[in-house]
Amino acid sequence: MKKLLLKTLPIVLTAIVLQILLYSTPYRPQIFDSVKEFETELSKGSDTLIFGDSVTLLYARDDQDKRTLGEMIQARLAPKKVSVFAHEGRHMGVYRSYVKYLSDNPHSIRQVLVPVNIRTFSTYMDRRPGFEFNIERSVMEWGSHPIAKSFLFPLMVFKGIAQDTITQKEYDHLPVYHGSQRIGEMGDYSHSRFLAYTDDNARNLLISNYLEPISAEHRRVKDISTLVELCQSKGIVPLFYFTPLDYMEGERLIGEEFATQIKANLDVIKKVLVGHGVKSLDLSFTLPTDHFMWKDHTYLNEHLNQKGRLALSETLAGYLTQDSSLGSM
Amino acid sequence: MTFNSLHFLIFFPLVVLVYFLIPHRLRWLHLLLASCYFYMALIPLYVLILFFTILIDYVGGILIENSEGTKRKAFLFLSLVSNLGILVVFKYYAFLTANVSSLLGAFGISWEFPGWSIMLPIGLSFHTFQAMSYTIEVYRGNQKAERHLGIYALYVMFFPQLVAGPIERPQNLLHQFHEEHFFDYTRAVSGLRLMLLGLLQKVYLADRLAVYVNQVYQSPHDYNSTALFTATLAFTFQIYCDFSGYSNIALGAARVIGFTLMRNFNSPYLARSIPEFWKRWHISLSTWFRDYVYYPLGGNRVSGLKRIRNIFIVFLLSGFWHGANWTYVLWGLAHAFYYLIGMILPRPKSSPLVAVFETLYTFALVSLSWVFFRANTVSDAFYILKSILFELPLSAFSPAAFRGPGLWVPFIGLFGLFLLEVARPRMQLTSLFQRCPLWIRWGGYVAALLLLWNAGVINAIPFVYFQF
Numbered sequence: 001m002k003k004l005l006l007k008t009l010p011i012v013l014t015a016i017v018l019q020i021l022l023y024s025t026p027y028r029p030q031i032f033d034s035v036k037e038f039e040t041e042l043s044k045g046s047d048t049l050i051f052g053d054s055v056t057l058l059y060a061r062d063d064q065d066k067r068t069l070g071e072m073i074q075a076r077l078a079p080k081k082v083s084v085f086a087h088e089g090r091h092m093g094v095y096r097s098y099v100k101y102l103s104d105n106p107h108s109i110r111q112v113l114v115p116v117n118i119r120t121f122s123t124y125m126d127r128r129p130g131f132e133f134n135i136e137r138s139v140m141e142w143g144s145h146p147i148a149k150s151f152l153f154p155l156m157v158f159k160g161i162a163q164d165t166i167t168q169k170e171y172d173h174l175p176v177y178h179g180s181q182r183i184g185e186m187g188d189y190s191h192s193r194f195l196a197y198t199d200d201n202a203r204n205l206l207i208s209n210y211l212e213p214i215s216a217e218h219r220r221v222k223d224i225s226t227l228v229e230l231c232q233s234k235g236i237v238p239l240f241y242f243t244p245l246d247y248m249e250g251e252r253l254i255g256e257e258f259a260t261q262i263k264a265n266l267d268v269i270k271k272v273l274v275g276h277g278v279k280s281l282d283l284s285f286t287l288p289t290d291h292f293m294w295k296d297h298t299y300l301n302e303h304l305n306q307k308g309r310l311a312l313s314e315t316l317a318g319y320l321t322q323d324s325s326l327g328s329m
Numbered sequence: 330m331t332f333n334s335l336h337f338l339i340f341f342p343l344v345v346l347v348y349f350l351i352p353h354r355l356r357w358l359h360l361l362l363a364s365c366y367f368y369m370a371l372i373p374l375y376v377l378i379l380f381f382t383i384l385i386d387y388v389g390g391i392l393i394e395n396s397e398g399t400k401r402k403a404f405l406f407l408s409l410v411s412n413l414g415i416l417v418v419f420k421y422y423a424f425l426t427a428n429v430s431s432l433l434g435a436f437g438i439s440w441e442f443p444g445w446s447i448m449l450p451i452g453l454s455f456h457t458f459q460a461m462s463y464t465i466e467v468y469r470g471n472q473k474a475e476r477h478l479g480i481y482a483l484y485v486m487f488f489p490q491l492v493a494g495p496i497e498r499p500q501n502l503l504h505q506f507h508e509e510h511f512f513d514y515t516r517a518v519s520g521l522r523l524m525l526l527g528l529l530q531k532v533y534l535a536d537r538l539a540v541y542v543n544q545v546y547q548s549p550h551d552y553n554s555t556a557l558f559t560a561t562l563a564f565t566f567q568i569y570c571d572f573s574g575y576s577n578i579a580l581g582a583a584r585v586i587g588f589t590l591m592r593n594f595n596s597p598y599l600a601r602s603i604p605e606f607w608k609r610w611h612i613s614l615s616t617w618f619r620d621y622v623y624y625p626l627g628g629n630r631v632s633g634l635k636r637i638r639n640i641f642i643v644f645l646l647s648g649f650w651h652g653a654n655w656t657y658v659l660w661g662l663a664h665a666f667y668y669l670i671g672m673i674l675p676r677p678k679s680s681p682l683v684a685v686f687e688t689l690y691t692f693a694l695v696s697l698s699w700v701f702f703r704a705n706t707v708s709d710a711f712y713i714l715k716s717i718l719f720e721l722p723l724s725a726f727s728p729a730a731f732r733g734p735g736l737w738v739p740f741i742g743l744f745g746l747f748l749l750e751v752a753r754p755r756m757q758l759t760s761l762f763q764r765c766p767l768w769i770r771w772g773g774y775v776a777a778l779l780l781l782w783n784a785g786v787i788n789a790i791p792f793v794y795f796q797f
Contacts, residue, residue, distance in 0.1 A: 001349060001512050008521075011771055015778040022783070031787065135787065157532060157785035160335035169448075 023150035031153060034136045035143050038098060041083040047110040048077075048320060049102075051095045052086030053117055055243050055303055056312070060293035063306035072313035077320065083109070089131045091120035092223040097140040099227050103234045104144040111237040113320060114227065118242065118265055118284065119209040121220050123174050124190060129164040177212040179261055193300045203253040205300055210250065210258065214265045221272055228276040240273055240280040241319065242266060244312060246302040248289040259285065281319050287311060330370035331791055332578045333531050340367065341582060344488075348586050353509040357479050360487065360506075360586075367488040368451070375450040378415060379486060385411045386460045387481045390467045390474035401468065408464040412457050420449055424653030451795050452492030454650055456485050458617055463499045465621055472499040480506045489582040493575050493794040495593040495613035502590070510587025519759065523581030525777050530574030533780055534746070536789035537739040538567035543790070546703055549713050554720040557713050559730045564703045565696040566743050569598065571793045572611070596750040598695070601687035602676070603667040606695055614650070618643045641665045651702070656710055660701035667694050738784070 028035075041049075056069030067075070070084030085098060095114050102109055119125055126132075138161050142148040155161045166174075172187030189208040192201040214221065224240075231238040250258035266284060273280045291308030294300055304312060330336050344363045348356055369376050389408035393401055417425070426442035433440045463484065466472035475481040484503050485491075545552050545560035552560070576593035583590045593613050600606035607615045619628075626639045641662075648661020677683050697714065704710035724730070731737050752758060762770065 001346075001514075001517075003514050004517055011774045012778070014771070015775045015782075018775065018779060019782060022779075029783070151782075153787075154782035154785075155335065156787045157782070157789070158333060158335040158338065159331075163788060 019154075020147055020150045024146070029153045031135055031139050031156065032143060034139055035101070038085060038101065038140070041085055042102075042107045042109065044081050044083055045108050046081035046083045047108055048080075048113065049083045049085065049109045049111070050113045050316075051090070051098070052084065052115055053090045053120070054088040054301070055117055056115065056309065057086045057088060058303045059309070060303075060305040065306045065310070067309070069304070069309045069313055069316075072309055073317050073320070076313060076317035082320075089125070090133065091125065091131075092116070092220040092227065094133050094137055094140075096223040096227040096230070097137040099230045099236070099238075101140045101144060102236065103230045109236060111239060111320070112231065113239050113241065113316065116224075116240050116242045116266075116269055116280070118245070118262060118269075121214050121218060121265065121269075122209050122212050123176070124186065124208040124212075126220060127166060127171055127174060127186075128190070129166065129168050129171055132164050134161060134165070135163050176208050178207055179211060179257065180213065183207070195300065197294050197300055199253055201300060202249065202294065206250050206254055206258065210245070210265075211254070211261050213261065214268055216268055216272060218268075221269060224269065224272055225276065228273070228278055232276075238278055239319065240278060241316065242269075242280065242282045242284045244283045244287040244291070244304070244308065245285075246287075246289055246292045246294075247285045249292070249294075249302070281315070283312065283315065286315075330367045331795075332575065332582075333528060333536075333789070333792075336370060337367075345585055349512045356510075357477075357483055357506055361479055361483045364483065364486040364488040364491060368486065368491055371451050371492075372448065378419070378450050378453075379456065380482075382412060382415060382457065382460050383478075383482045383485050386464050386485070387475070387478055389464050390481070391476070393464060393467050394474040405464055405468040409461060412461050416453060416457050419447065419453055421649075421653045455494045455496055455794075456491060458496045458614070458650075459490075459494075460485050462496065462617060462621065463503075466499050472503070475499075475503055487583070487588075489579040489588075490590055493572070493579070493792055494611075495576060495579065495591045496617050497591060497613065502588075505588050513587065516587065517585045520581040520584030522759075523584065524578050525581075525774070525781070527574040527577030527579075527581060528781055529742070529777060530570040530577065530746070531792065532785040532789070534739045534742050535567045535571035535574060535793075536786045537784070538563045538570070538736065539790055540786055541734045541736055542567055542703065546705065546709070546713075549704070549709050549716075554716040555722060555725040555730050556734075557716045558721055558725045559734065559736065561696060561700055561703075561713065561717060563736055563739075565598075565692075565699050566739075568699060568702070568793055569594075570743075570746070575792045575794060596753065598692050599688055599750060600691050601684060602691055603664065603671045603694065606691055607664075607668075614647070618647055622646060637669060640668050644668065655707050656701050656704055659707060659710065660698055663698040663701060667698070742784075 050070050050073060052068070052070055059066045059068070065072075068084075068086060070082075070086050074082045074084065092114075095112075099112065102112075135156055138152055138156075142152055152161070172185060172190070174186040175182045176184045176186055176189050186208065189204045192204040192208075195201045228238050230236075245262070247259055247262075250262075262284065266282065270280060270282070287304075287308055291304060291311060292302045293305040293308075294302055330340060340363070344359075347359055351359055365376060368379065386408055389404055389411075392404040393408070396404060430440055430442060463472065463475075463481075467474050475484065480503070483506050484497075484499065487497075487502070487506075490497060542560050542564045545556055546564070549557060573594040580590050580592070591613055593611060595609040595612065597606050597610035600609050623639055623643050626642060627635055628639065629636060631639065644661040644665035645658060646661070647664075648657040648659070651657040651660070676687075697717070700713050700717070701707075701710045704713060728737075731740055749758070762773075765773075
């Protein structure tokens with residue numbers, strides 16, 4: 001057996017060296033596209049980076065102004081250059097990975113604007129297959145390491161890194177909570193997003209999106225701490241804002257407990273931010289229901305319409321300008 | 330656990346290392362525990378189903394051996410019914426009840442069977458058939474009943490062939506668990522080489538081909554006849570690389586620890602007739618049906634009509650074995666028809682040109698039958714066949730059809746595999762390779778590793794035959 005080990009070792013080592021050499025060339029498989037895209041954004045030379053998800057990205061069909069929130073902020077802050085990274089379904093874990101990439105590479109970013117979309121902390125979003133983005137996250141976190149980056153792709157091919165940690169079937173059986181009470185399984189609630197807008201379907205979504213209590217031990221809450229620490233270690237200023245939600249619809253469909261549970265969850269996160277001495281702007285209960293659209297995409301959800309994006313972009317542009325520790329921009 | 334996972338790449342060397350470090354008397358236990366772990370890494374609870382069949386067949390084997398006449402037959406019957414019962418409950422219940430409901434509906438009778446939504450235990454058809462071959466062989470007196478429950482459990486659960494075969498016979502495998510195996514460098518290298526080839530077949534060829542095949546077969550009506558033809562051809566190679574890749578890894582893994590499993594594939598696409606194809610494709614299953622169904626029905630030694638009946642029974646069962654879906658039944662039927670036509674048609678005098686024509690003709694027939702095997706529904710299958718047979722333009726045969734969907738990458742590898750398979754019966758490839766200078770041999774291994782690491786796809790489907 002010793003002979004086999006002694007003969008296998010140089011073969012494997014040679015392959016490892018060649019693999020590392022291969023990745024020292026410009027060759028990259030498709031999984032590295034997120035790096036390319038992010039690098040393009042960073043190459044603008046801006047000092048501000050805005051993260052975002054579908055709430056800020058999508059628009060209503062009858063919107064006159066179809067610009068994304070990021071584009072609206074960029075226009076308000078022009079001629080100053082602002083980089084935007086926004087994709088559907090992204091959450092605090094993904095932002096953390098992008099900030100890790102920032103901390104590993106040279107760039108001009110000095111402040112990042114991070115949305116805290118409280119529904120991405122729900123089991124509904126956080127555990128949903130296809131929404132953990134483990135591959136994208138691994139590439140961003142390890143893609144700058146000279147050796148690790150060479151083996152990310154093989155690791156993914158051999159299922160050492162999986163896009164999701166659970167299957168759709170397992171997800172469908174996860175519990176849904178209404179406050180502390182377990183009221184059913186995810187499969188009974190999550191399918192509502194593919195149905196027509198009715199009070200029942202919207203209520204199901206709001207319950208599964210917002211009414212599960214979260215704790216400081218939640219993995220996405222911990223991601224906030226890591227993100228802040230990474231920023232602070234590299235002299236980047238993290239600015240957080242809590243994204244607006246359709247609280248009026250929530251109160252209409254669920255009652256006062258809707259706001260009560262959300263506020264309790266927001267407090268958990270605010271406490272963490274305060275603990276790190278980081279500023280945040282709570283916009284959760286600021287926009288009335290006519291600033292949202294629910295039905296304009298392939299799935300039901302409360303996304304901002306033109307009115308909502310314009311209002312939010314104005315607030316955020318002001319936040320970046322006035323409250324920034326970088327001073328007036 | 331699947332062979333193409335990091336989990337297995339860590340698990341396997343550890344199992345081998347411990348196997349050769351511990352004394353022989355403990356090795357069965359080590360392999361059994363490793364096999365349990367291997368199986369339970371998928372869905373832990375399903376190991377209980379395996380334990381249940383193991384207990385039944387273990388006791389069944391002893392009872393059969395100790396009895397005679399009708400009693401002996403009754404014990405065999407009970408064992409077979411238990412095995413098939415489990416198969417029916419887990420694999421065919423939904424299919425059977427849905428079809429019975431539809432049939433009753435046609436007569437105006439509304440009847441709903443209780444729902445049974447459960448995932449099919451991985452490899453159920455494989456280990457059930459292997460277990461059945463044990464009790465049948467004990468009944469026939471070809472195999473002594475195994476008295477050691479652990480060894481018998483290992484016969485059913487031996488991890489290299491637990492979830493997708495080869496479906497072993499007790500005469501070939503059981504005695505090997507009693508024998509002491511010593512580490513053999515040459516044997517281990519040859520096993521590892523086979524595993525490497527199998528992994529390349531799966532990761533580089535099958536998984537890459539599957540990307541295009543899945544896309545087209547998911548919604549065939551969205552694609553033209555060229556795409557349907559290309560996807561069908563791609564599936565023909567995908568299923569071969571996937572399944573023979575699995576078998577190679579299984580044979581290789583077993584070989585490293587000193588076991589010999591039966592060969593499951595022998596260049597099937599080089600067959601010159603359908604009967605020859607079945608002697609080369611999934612050999613462990615086709616010989617199972619031959620030995621336990623076809624021969625007991627009379628085989629070839631019966632009248633023409635009965636022989637036709639026997640052929641249809643075997644192929645229908647083979648189709649049904651693959652899955653509870655009419656598409657598999659039609660696939661089996663198609664092969665039964667091919668087989669009969671091959672029996673009726675006179676074969677031309679052999680010449681190199683005729684050999685090439687026969688090989689291509691057989692390959693075309695087999696490829697067309699795969700449409701039933703892969704299509705999601707029977708109507709999809711007929712749509713694809715109609716499109717390929719009646720609407721295919723000549724441009725479908727141009728290289729552009731393969732360049733477009735990016736199939737040229739795996740097709741380069743397939744060409745290499747084709748050369749390997751053509752050369753295999755003509756020359757001693759292994760000894761030829763061993764005679765090469767060190768830098769060529771090691772260079773080959775390094776290149777294979779690099780290909781394995783870089784030519785695969787992410788989120789690839791599991792081995793196709795896992796679902797059976």
